[in-house]
Amino acid sequence: MSENNKIGTYRFVAEPFHVDFTGRLTMGVLGNHLLNCAGFHATERGFGIATLNEDNYTWVLSRLAIELDEMPYQYEDFSIQTWVENVYRLFTDRNFAIINKDGKKIGYARSVWAMISLNTRKPADLLALHGGSIVDYVCDELCPIEKPSRIKVTSMEPASSLNARYSDIDINGHVNSIRYIEHILDLFPIELYKESRIRRFEMAYVAESYYGDELTFYKDYVGDGTYDVEVRKNGNEVVCRSKVIFVGK
Amino acid sequence: MSENNKIGTYRFVAEPFHVDFTGRLTMGVLGNHLLNCAGFHATERGFGIATLNEDNYTWVLSRLAIELDEMPYQYEDFSIQTWVENVYRLFTDRNFAIINKDGKKIGYARSVWAMISLNTRKPADLLALHGGSIVDYVCDELCPIEKPSRIKVTSMEPASSLNARYSDIDINGHVNSIRYIEHILDLFPIELYKESRIRRFEMAYVAESYYGDELTFYKDYVGDGTYDVEVRKNGNEVVCRSKVIFVGK
Incomplete structure (x- = not known):
């Protein structure tokens, strides 16, 4: 297979209710599109959720890191490319490029996924699946952003808290991966978004949370425009961590 | 123009982060798609926001009523048809049909729009615009659901309150029309969504709210599975009203 055939390309438009007050696509919506592209690309190659579910397996997102020079503006077309960078026994690295209306690469993203058994909730051996054919899709396309980092939060004073409600919950009964992003973006005052933009956004998904759980942020x-965020449920257990790096406009 | 040419049809798929814990598309996402279709259809006919903005006019959504037999399930294709039912001097009625993967009409929606001047914030005369050509698009397609009703709320005890944050705000600096829907859906316990589904959902948009405003619900x-909701800002001014009708599954 040529390297080009290993890359999936998907087109989008920045819809009016998907942009923020500056007219730029929100990080939550971009994250949603990235995860959809991962799903499309995997499905087209026989590794989609629907196929996996038949064998009682599913993909679980572990890490996401997005880095951008700019975000698409309202009504602008853009596209997302995605490909598999590495496959290990328990994890696979999937990368993305975000391409603006003029065909220019305006950002990249990295994600790390595990596959788990729906019966045991234990990780599956990716190299054993479909006779190891997943490695045929590994592609050496460039992704010039850093890997997800280790995030450590020391603050003992909650910045905010909420109870997970109807709109937070996905088909698996968990708070969905995108809602965490939105709740984290809401920790910052609008003034910060007026004078700066998010250059890099990282998520580390650690544990699931459920309807009614109290999420504390x-x-x-x-320093240097960088914030580390930790979300805990019901007083102690870590649910996810995030790093948000702002730069002046 | 034949009646068929007056109807716009747009295709969608129920994405994983757009469905709720039952696997069905959420009302907020459906509302977003409806409003996008309104935008596509108007733009294709020279009445889109971009064209209007050049002349310092914009569309303002006043009412929305959605009634459904069922919602699309995760990964299902569906489509939305939209057409103009009436044009009056200050308002226009735009209707929608929601069509499932098998081509069956599973629901309808009605919306009422005004056009305002961005300079004066006053309503514009729709019949004067583009030499009155908007009436050429009026279509007598059937929309067998009731018009939006009058909603009156008597409760003096808030069910919930929140401050409008970054993710709530659209490019105009207002809390966006879809976020109100999501916040209203979150007023109901998940148990209600387990045993029943929303058959009809109405919104009446009354006034704008802004970043930092305290929204009280x-x-x-x-009775009969029907809830009336009123959202007020900063203690008194009504922002919007909603009627939510649940039926057993």
Whole structure:
């Protein structure tokens, strides 16, 4: 297979209710599109959720890191490319490029996925699946952004808290991966979004949370426009961590 | 122009992060798609926001009523048809049909729009615009659901309140029309969504709210699975009203 055939390309438009007050696509919506592209690309190659579910397996997102020079503006066309960078026994790295209306690459993303058994909730051996054919899709396309980092939050003072409600919950009964992004973006005052934009956004998904869980958000400012965020449920257990790096416009 | 040429048809798929814990598309996402279709259809006919903005006019959504036999399930294709039912001096009625993967009409929606001047914020005369050509698009397609009703809420006890945050705000600096729907859906416990589904959902948009505004939600149960909701900002001014009718599954 040529390297080009290993890359999936999907087209989008920045819809009016998907942009923020500056007219730029929100990070939550971009995250949603990235995860959809991962699904399309995997499905087209026989590794989609529907096929996996038949064998009682599913994909679980572990890490996501997005880095951008700019976000698409309202009504602008853009596209997302995705490909598999690595496959290990328990994890696979999937990368993305975000391409603007003029065909220019305006950002990249990295994601790390595991496959789990729906029966045991234990990780599956990716190299054993479909006779190891997943490695045929590994592609050496360039993704010039750093890998997801380790995030450590020290603040003991909650920045915010909420109870997970109807709109937060996905078909698996979990708070959905995109809602965490939206709740984290809402920790920052609008003034910050007026004078700066998010250059890099990272998520580390650690544990699931459920309807009614109290989610508490802890936030450290670590200098240079960088914030580390930790979300805990019901007082202690870590649900996810995030790093948000703002730069002046 | 034949009646068929007056109807716009747009295709969608029920994405995984757009369905709720039952696997069905959420009312907020359907509302977003409806409003996008309104935008596509108007733009294709020279009445889109972009064209209007050049002349310092814009569309303002006043009412929305959606009634459904069922919602598309995760990964299902569906389509939305839209057409103009009436044009008056200050308002226009735009209707919708929601069509499932098998081509069956599973629901309808009605919307009422005004056009305002961005300079004066006053309503514009729709019949004067483009030499009155908007009436050429009026179509007598059937929309067998009731018009939006008058909603009256008597409860003095808030069901919930929140402050409008970054993710709530659209490019005009207002809380966006879809976020109100999501916040209203979150007033109901998940148990209600387990045993029943929303058969009809109405919104009446009354006034704008802004970043930082305290939104307070009042809710009356009026019997037969029907709830009336009123959203007020900063203690008194009504922002919008909603009627939500649940039926057993």
